[in-house]
Amino acid sequence: MGESSGGRKPTLIELNPNGGFVIGIDLGGTNIKLVLVDLDGKIVKKLKGPTINSSSKNKILDRLRELIHSVIDESDADRDLILGMGIGVSGVTDESGRVSFAPALGWEDMPVRDLLREEFKIPVAVENDVNAAALGEKLFGVGKTVKNFVFVAIGTGVGAGIIINGELYKGFANAAGEVGYLVMGDEYLKDYRKGFGCFESLISGPAIAARAANQMCSYDSASMGIAFCQDKNITAKDVFEAAKRKDKIALKIVEEVSKYLAIGLGNISILLNPEMIVLGGGISKQEDILLKPLREMIVKITPIPPKIVISSLGDDTGVIGAAAIAWNLVKHTSLIS
Amino acid sequence: MGESSGGRKPTLIELNPNGGFVIGIDLGGTNIKLVLVDLDGKIVKKLKGPTINSSSKNKILDRLRELIHSVIDESDADRDLILGMGIGVSGVTDESGRVSFAPALGWEDMPVRDLLREEFKIPVAVENDVNAAALGEKLFGVGKTVKNFVFVAIGTGVGAGIIINGELYKGFANAAGEVGYLVMGDEYLKDYRKGFGCFESLISGPAIAARAANQMCSYDSASMGIAFCQDKNITAKDVFEAAKRKDKIALKIVEEVSKYLAIGLGNISILLNPEMIVLGGGISKQEDILLKPLREMIVKITPIPPKIVISSLGDDTGVIGAAAIAWNLVKHTSLIS
Numbered sequence: 151m152g153e154s155s156g157g158r159k160p161t162l163i164e165l166n167p168n169g170g171f172v173i174g175i176d177l178g179g180t181n182i183k184l185v186l187v188d189l190d191g192k193i194v195k196k197l198k199g200p201t202i203n204s205s206s207k208n209k210i211l212d213r214l215r216e217l218i219h220s221v222i223d224e225s226d227a228d229r230d231l232i233l234g235m236g237i238g239v240s241g242v243t244d245e246s247g248r249v250s251f252a253p254a255l256g257w258e259d260m261p262v263r264d265l266l267r268e269e270f271k272i273p274v275a276v277e278n279d280v281n282a283a284a285l286g287e288k289l290f291g292v293g294k295t296v297k298n299f300v301f302v303a304i305g306t307g308v309g310a311g312i313i314i315n316g317e318l319y320k321g322f323a324n325a326a327g328e329v330g331y332l333v334m335g336d337e338y339l340k341d342y343r344k345g346f347g348c349f350e351s352l353i354s355g356p357a358i359a360a361r362a363a364n365q366m367c368s369y370d371s372a373s374m375g376i377a378f379c380q381d382k383n384i385t386a387k388d389v390f391e392a393a394k395r396k397d398k399i400a401l402k403i404v405e406e407v408s409k410y411l412a413i414g415l416g417n418i419s420i421l422l423n424p425e426m427i428v429l430g431g432g433i434s435k436q437e438d439i440l441l442k443p444l445r446e447m448i449v450k451i452t453p454i455p456p457k458i459v460i461s462s463l464g465d466d467t468g469v470i471g472a473a474a475i476a477w478n479l480v481k482h483t484s485l486i487s
Numbered sequence: 488m489g490e491s492s493g494g495r496k497p498t499l500i501e502l503n504p505n506g507g508f509v510i511g512i513d514l515g516g517t518n519i520k521l522v523l524v525d526l527d528g529k530i531v532k533k534l535k536g537p538t539i540n541s542s543s544k545n546k547i548l549d550r551l552r553e554l555i556h557s558v559i560d561e562s563d564a565d566r567d568l569i570l571g572m573g574i575g576v577s578g579v580t581d582e583s584g585r586v587s588f589a590p591a592l593g594w595e596d597m598p599v600r601d602l603l604r605e606e607f608k609i610p611v612a613v614e615n616d617v618n619a620a621a622l623g624e625k626l627f628g629v630g631k632t633v634k635n636f637v638f639v640a641i642g643t644g645v646g647a648g649i650i651i652n653g654e655l656y657k658g659f660a661n662a663a664g665e666v667g668y669l670v671m672g673d674e675y676l677k678d679y680r681k682g683f684g685c686f687e688s689l690i691s692g693p694a695i696a697a698r699a700a701n702q703m704c705s706y707d708s709a710s711m712g713i714a715f716c717q718d719k720n721i722t723a724k725d726v727f728e729a730a731k732r733k734d735k736i737a738l739k740i741v742e743e744v745s746k747y748l749a750i751g752l753g754n755i756s757i758l759l760n761p762e763m764i765v766l767g768g769g770i771s772k773q774e775d776i777l778l779k780p781l782r783e784m785i786v787k788i789t790p791i792p793p794k795i796v797i798s799s800l801g802d803d804t805g806v807i808g809a810a811a812i813a814w815n816l817v818k819h820t821s822l823i824s
Contacts, residue, residue, distance in 0.1 A: 274512070298659055307772045313652055321760025322635055325791045331757045333788055334751045335672025413670045420668045421647070421758060423658025451670055 164396040170233040172480060173221060174280065174473025175214070177201070177239050181255030182214060182222040185466070186232070187473035191290030193466065195225035202256070210255055211262075215269060224265030232272040234483075237262060238282035238306070238468055244324060247276040258318065275479040277318075279303075279468055283461075284311025285318050285478060286471030287428050292462045299424045301461070302415065303331065305431035310418070318478075330354070332414055352410045357430050358386040358403060365399050390436045408440055412447035419452045430461040509817060510558060512551070512743025513616065514538070514576050516591030519551060521558040522803070523569070524810035527625030530803065532562035538592070548599075552606060571609050571800040571820075573614035574599060575805055575814030577644070581661060584613040590620065592659050606610055609659040612816040616640075617664065620798075621648025622655050622815060623808030629706055629799045636761045638750065638798070642768030667691070669751055689747045692723035692769050697739060699726045702736050727758070727773045745777055749784035756789045767798040 176183040185197040241252025247263020283476040284301035310327035330350030392400035523532040547697040576590025584600020621638035624630040647664035649656040667687030729737035
C-alpha cells in the first residue's frame with residue numbers, strides 16, 4: 151500500500167486508489183458540472199453543460215442522464231470501475247435520496263436517487279450542495295486532517311456544512327447549517343417576515359451589490375459610484391474591486407460586510423468551538439481585502455478563535471463535494487456488504 | 488434482564504441497576520452537593536455542605552475529600568459497589584481530568600481526577616458543570632430518547648452543553664457551548680472589550696436584576712419599582728414576580744429578555760437543527776411568563792424550530808449530571824477492560 155496510499159493514515163480497511171472511480175455532479179439551476187474522480191479526489195474527466203431551463207422537471211432529469219452517459223463515455227473508464235455517483239443539489243434533500251425542495255430546479259419531492267440507481271445500477275448519494283462541499287473539504291481539501299470544522303459558502307446564498315468527529319452532521323431534520331437565517335440583532339427582529347436582517351440579507355453577493363447600488367446612486371460626489379450607478383449592473387465583485395481602488399463607499403460597504411461576517415462566523419465559533427472555518431463561494435476570492443479585518447475581529451469576539459481558511463478546491467468545490475459523498479457511500483456500502 | 492432494565496432499550500452490554508452506584512458531585516463556589524446514584528439515576532443518598540471559602544485551594548480539596556467519605560459512610564453502601572465518581576465544576580476542565588481554570592474556587596490547573604482517584608481507588612470523571620448537566624439530561628432527564636439536543640443553563644451565568652448523536656460534543660478545545668459569549672448585534676461590537684452586549688450580559692440573572700435596578704430607580708411613578716429601589720436588593724426572581732403582578736417596568740424587562748432569548752436560542756437552532764432545547768438554571772422556573780412568548784418567536788425565526796423544554800431534573804441537575812459523567816466513564820471503562 152505504502153506509496154499508493156498518498157500520505158493518508160493507514161486504516162484497517164482501505165480501498166485501492168487505482169481500483170475505481172466515482173462520478174461527482176454539481177446540479178445547479180444554470181449549469182450541470184460533472185467529474186470522474188479517483189479515491190484521492192483527483193479529477194480524471196470533467197464535463198459541463200447547461201441545465202435545460204424548462205417548466206418540465208423531467209427535462210432536467212433527461213439532461214442529467216444524458217450528461218452522465220457522456221462523462222462515462224468520454225472518460226474511457228471501464229464501466230465496472232465506476233463504483234458510485236454523488237449529486238449535490240442547492241436545496242433540501244432527505245435520507246431516502248429524494249430532493250424535497252429545490253426551487254432553482256423547480257423540483258419538489260423528486261426521487262433522484264432511486265431513478266438514477268435504477269438506470270446506472272450503481273450506488274447514488276444525493277445531498278445538499280453545501281453539505282457535500284463540507285465533506286469534500288474533509289476528504290480532499292483543507293479539512294483533511296481536521297476532526298471538527300465548519301464549511302461556510304457565501305455567494306448568491308449563504309449556507310454551512312458541519313463536520314463533527316470527521317463526519318457530516320445534518321441535524322434533526324437535515325436542516326443543520328442553514329446559517330443564512332441567523333438573526334444578526336434585535337432591531338432586525340421586527341422585519342423577520344421579510345427575511346431582512348438575517349445573515350444572508352447582509353453578506354450574500356446580491357446583498358452586497360444591492361447595498362452598493364443603493365448607496366452609490368444616492369451619493370453625488372463619488373465618480374466611481376456614479377459610473378456604477380449609470381448602468382445599475384453592480385455586482386459584489388465590482389464592489390470589492392472598487393474598494394481595492396480605495397473608493398470610499400465601497401470601502402465602507404466592505405467594512406460592514408467584514409463586521410457582519412465576524413459576528414456570524416464568531417457566533418458559529420462560540421457555539422461549536424471548531425478547529426477551523428473553511429470559506430467557500432464567491433466571497434472566498436476576496437482574501438486580502440476581507441479576511442484580514444475578519445480574522446482580527448474574530449479573535450476579539452471568541453474565547454478560542456478557529457483558523458479561518460479559504461477552500462483549496464476553488465471552483466471545483468461543488469463537484470469534488472459531490473464525489474466525496476459518493477466515496478463516503480461506497481465506503482459504507484463496502485463495509486456493510 | 489426484562490423487568491430490571493426499566494424500559495430501556497436492550498443492548499448487547501447492560502449493567503445491572505442494582506449492581507452498583509456512582510457518586511455525583513456538584514462543586515460550586517458556595518456549596519458542595521453530593522449524591523449516591525444507581526444506574527437508573529435514582530438518588531439513594533444526598534449530602535450538602537458549604538465549600539470552605541479560603542485562600543488555600545487545598546482547603547477546598549480537603550473539604551471535598553471529607554464530604555465524599557461522609558456520603559459513602561452515611562449511605563451504608565458497600566464500598567465495593569461504588570464504581571465511580573463524577574465531578575461537575577463551574578470552569579474549564581481538560582481531557583486529563585484537570586480543572587484548568589475555575590475562578591469561583593480559585594483553582595488553576597488542579598489535577599482533581601488524579602488526586603481523588605489515588606485516594607478513593609475508583610474511576611473519576613471531571614467535567615464542566617453545564618456539559619455534565621447536558622449528559623445528565625441525556626441519561627436520566629428529558630433528553631433520554633433524543634439523539635441531538637442542546638442544554639442551555641441560564642442563571643448567574645449562561646452556558647450550553649451540546650449532545651450530538653447521543654454523546655457530549657465538546658469542540659476542539661473543550662470550549663463548545665460557551666454561548667454566554669454570543670454576540671447579539673452589531674451595535675454591541677463596539678463594547679466587546681467590556682463584555683457588554685453578549686448573550687450573558689443581556690439574559691443572565693444578574694443582568695436582569697441590574698436592568699431592573701437601573702430602570703426602577705429612575706422611574707418615578709411605579710410604586711412597585713420604588714419599593715424595590717429603596718432596598719436595592721432586586722433579584723431576577725423579583726422582576727419575574729413583579730411582571731406576574733403586571734408591573735409595567737418588569738413586564739417590559741421580561742419582554743426584552745424573551746426577545747434576546749429567542750435570538751440566542753433561535754441562532755443555536757438555526758446552526759444545529761437540534762430536536763430539542765432543554766432549559767435549566769434559575770430562568771427555567773419562569774415557564775409561564777417567559778416560555779410562551781419565547782416559543783412563539785422561535786417559530787418565526789427558525790426554519791425548523793426545536794421543542795423548547797424545561798429540565799426535568801430541577802435543582803438536582805448539577806449532581807445528576809455529575810453522576811451521569813461518572814456512569815459514562817464506568818460504562819466505557821468496563822467495555823475496554
